[in-house]
Amino acid sequence: MMIDRRRLLTSALTLGAMHAFPGLSYADARPLVFATFTGSWEEAHKAVLVPAFRKASGDAPVVLDPMLSVDQIAKVNAAKSNPPIDVMLHDPGPALVAIGQDLVEPFPVENSAYYKDLIPEAQDPNGPAPFFQVVGLTYNPDTVKTPPTSWADLWNPDYKGRVGITNLNSTLGTGWLVEVARMHGGSEANVDAGFKALEALKPNLAAVAANPGALATLYQQGQIDISPGNFNAIQILKARGVPVEFVAPKEGAIAFKTTIHIVKNSPNKELAFKLIEAALSPEVQTTLTEPPYLIVPTNAKVAMTGEIAKVLAKDTDELKKKFVFQDWKTINQQRASWIEKFNRDIKI
């Protein structure tokens, strides 16, 4: 009873103070809200990033609120002046949308201890990339005896009716199409060559998944034997005993930046900065390279070991050589029309 009354009093006072001084920070009013992604991302962030942030911030309260990029953007858009989220996490496409809609606070680069250590591709003043997502070739070693080495292997007549891809709703599907276009002389600005190649792939196609997650099911059901796939998703599947392997194609594995942003008008800007700093720190990134997370680091000072070293790259130099980065600003300009074309043309 006493406690309740005391709490009530505190709340009333806080509210009163906030009304009296509108400029007063909301920092005391609610904890830092970090919108991560669902699933393995949330687990990794809960286990590694949050403890590191707590340590760095003197146990500041933080809440993980995992949701899709699109929901993050919608929520912030709905309350631009008083956003319910302080830190957003985005794939390259949505990141550009969020920046374009002016929902992102510039990252105070000059205050950052780690920003300069990031590999150049991960540096972005609108929000640095604490992690990479890597897309390469995935295959079932039980049925595909010769490991594939190139994207071109998907067109191998031996895999007639065994190839899976995803549609362009996903970053994976879109990025992969751009890469195929590049192989055939196209670019981020012109993927016609990619569509032409897709047309030629049709006899080999067993399935066009509606999202990358569905690829996992298709492997488990033996519906497909080879496909483009996300390095981390495949590690999870492999850990569950599904026979799948990941290889970086010789053309280079496609690397997407997963960028982290301070939300514009966030009442917790200081804490948001501290969280991002923690995400960029070599300590956190090193821990996250280890199993079961196997997240590809962006901080050049982080040594790569284990499965990442074996399958992807041993160090930043090799990573730069073996990874392909794409210009999502250009991609986003035409993505709608590509999706439309994909909708129309890719029927199996």
Added chain:
Amino acid sequence: MKSAAIAPGDVTRYGLGLAAPLALVFAVFFIAPLAQLFYLSLHNDAVATVWGLGQYVKFLTDPFSLSVLGATLLLGAEVTLLCLVLGYPIAWLHQRAGHWLQTVIILIVLLPLLTSVVVRTFAWIVILGRQGIINSTLQSLGLISTPLRMLYTQGGLVVALAQVQMPLMVLPLITAIGRIDTNLADASASLGAGHWRTFFRVILPLSMPGIIAGCTLTYAAAITAFITQSLVGGGQMLFMPMYLYQQASTLQNWPFAAAISIIFLVAVLAIVALFSTLGRRARINGDAT
């Protein structure tokens, strides 16, 4: 004093008062978002600043968009038809069965409702897959040498949706068929009609209310079944829910997504209206000619 306050004349007002919370919920959580959706759809640009009917014009003049709408409505028709053809005999059997068997049938019909749509859909992936139950059975019987492609096909999707939505068809049918006086079938037989004539001239017209209710529910559920459509149908089959999702989620084109929703809603309402009109006519003009 208290009892005097509730005069007989107040009964109606009292009843409306009870309905008010529901009406409020309906207004706040259905009418208002719908109005907002409509408002959003009346903008020509993706960030909703320029007024206009551009999104509707874009959809209605684009053969591809219209084909997505057509494919979705057709999918609904196929699923509904399959549900009706498979569900009617079940409902019929239920009516003729003994008490014990009736309980079993109801349980079997209701069971899918007790599991989530996602679980039911994944079960269908296991059944239809390359190494799924059907393919492995056919292969072990030596009927086929290479597995049939059933997952990610229209046929597979129709079957999966039909199973997932079956209770929505069977339950209204059971109710409607159960209401038919069993003497009518006997009367028809005694007048010289065979089983088929009795069925088509008496039982079928009289089960029309159940058929309409079942078809309406199944149809609406089948065409909006985003999860099953995308998991069993795959990414290359585009239906309205996925189209809508694509525009809103991937492309952030909310006004176009809103226009798609409104057009979809209108199309579905038109189909439902057609169902009930047809049904009513069938009931009125049930001429035994």
Added chain:
Amino acid sequence: MAGGAEAKSLVLDRITHRFAGGTLAVSDINLDVKGGEIIALLGPSGCGKTTLLRIIAGFIGQSEGRVIIGKDVVDALPPNRRAVGIVFQNYALFPHLTISENVGYGLAARGVDKATRRGEAQRLLEMVQLGALGARLPRQLSGGQQQRVALARALAIKPSILLLDEPFAALDKNLRLDMQIEVKRLQRMAGITTLIVTHDQEEALSMADRVAVLSHGQLEQFGTPSEIYDNPQTLFVNTFVGTANRMKGTVIAAGPTGARVQLEAGGEIIGRAPKPLRASDKVVVCLRPEHLHFVSDESGFAGEIGMALPLGATVVHEIRMRDGQSIKISQARTGDTSLRDAGATVRIAPLGPGLATIFPE
């Protein structure tokens, strides 16, 4: 239809039926119905009369025995090929069809063309005095009208046998009598062999040429209404059809067709015995109330008036006998009939020696 094909006979030959659970529904029923006769199957609910009707119609396949219509054993025929017309208790009109379509339904099933069907339906509707209502739906008609439609519909197929299942049960009393007369008129006109299933004895006695009384799946008696009423063969028939006073007693002396009985209520009585009896058998004596009268001498048996009921054309007195049983006595009401006061001591006696019927207890 009048003057059509010769009316067919109906024979039920040793019909026995057991339900799925093994319950005996009807047992060893023999009925021989002449062409053109009206037969009533009379009995309380659960006696098996409806089962018998459904067996004749072909809805139930009997466990044993044969159904013979005319010269044909019809057991192998499904209901739609038996040419048996039925009027159901609830009429079972097709609610979604017009009256005219209902009546024409059987003809449509026989492939009769639409114009002929319309004409025939109209003719039948006029016969049942509903010529103007052909375009209506069943729910727009009254109960009596619906029944006429049901009858017209059944007659439209020119059935060899017409079955009526409790046809008047849903009608109020005044309408019932009208309809009974109407049905009998139509039956005579069409000359169709007809079975009426009923639990209403008055209906059975007034309408039927012969009555089959059923109880617990057994045929108790099959005879003309007079035989049933005046010469009941079993205790059940005697008590179910008409009213009967039951008095317990012991046989003093027995002949081949009659016996003398010492009543527990005091006094002796002589009566007919449908089944042979022996001296000292315990028996039940049935006496109809109208077969008793008050006597002023020392004959008959003594009792005390319990209650007097003036029932219009008759007056009924309830008499408490010495052994506590009560007995009803009914008199035609003439100018000088007076009600007796309760508690008055009276003596009553049968009107004649053969009017009591004696059954083994």
